[in-house]
Amino acid sequence: MVLKALKMTLKRSISGVEVTRLYPEKIMDLPDAERGIHVLEIRKCIGCGACARICPNGCIEMVEYKRGNPVKNKRLQYPKIDYGRCMFCGLCVDDCPPDCLHMSKTFEIAGWDRDDIIYGTEDIGVGMYTDQELSELAEEARKAEEEKKRKAAEAAKAKKAKAAKAEAGEAASSEKPAKKAE
Incomplete structure (x- = not known):
């Protein structure tokens, strides 16, 4: 029995077949439907707050962000997301009228404090002015x-x-x- 296990181990180590994932060094290919960290297109956002209203966990809050478009978004309100409460359901993405909120394939969310996993507009925003x-x-x-x-x-x-x-x-x-x- 022990010899059988050693034979299997030796065979795997010589053949080059990957047995375990080398996560930090090598990130696996993720499917297109992967739901990771949100991405907000600042130039499209109108500040309607539909994402915050539809969120079942209430993890999205509309906050003031001065570096937005005052013509499109008169109140300059943009989403801030608490990933400690987010269940990555994607309802906010589906309900966004201007289609400015998307989910990326980035999934690494870590921090020392609770505040480290609360992402503001500047953290999730792309296309900044x-x-x-x-x-x-x-x-x-x-x-x-x-x-x-x-x-x-x-x-x-x-x-x-x-x-x-x-x-x-x-x-x-x-x-x-x-x-x-x-």
Whole structure:
């Protein structure tokens, strides 16, 4: 019996057949449907919070992130994921309307503290904006806000003029019957 086991061991060591996985040195090929750490495409995210609402474990929280797109995501709210609570079900990915949240094949999540496995927007985000792009986006958002205020002021002015015109029309119509009565 012992000789049989030694024979098997010797045969495996000489043949080059891999018996155990050499995990840290050699990572195995993962299937395409692997559910690993989330990846957030910052440029697509609109901050709707659908991922946070659908999460059954409540591990996704929408937090403010200043380096986002103020034109697309006016509140600058992006997901933060607590991998200590995540069960990698993929519901958040399926429910994302702009299709900006994906699951990667990266599966190594480790840390010394609980806070080490809570990934913020900067940890899961890809396609980050440069400082120049952020300043251009901020300028674009400011111009859009000014245009919105200008249009609101014009609408209020037009409404006021229409109300004044209607008042003048009512006053003129009430004076005509008084002249006929005389």
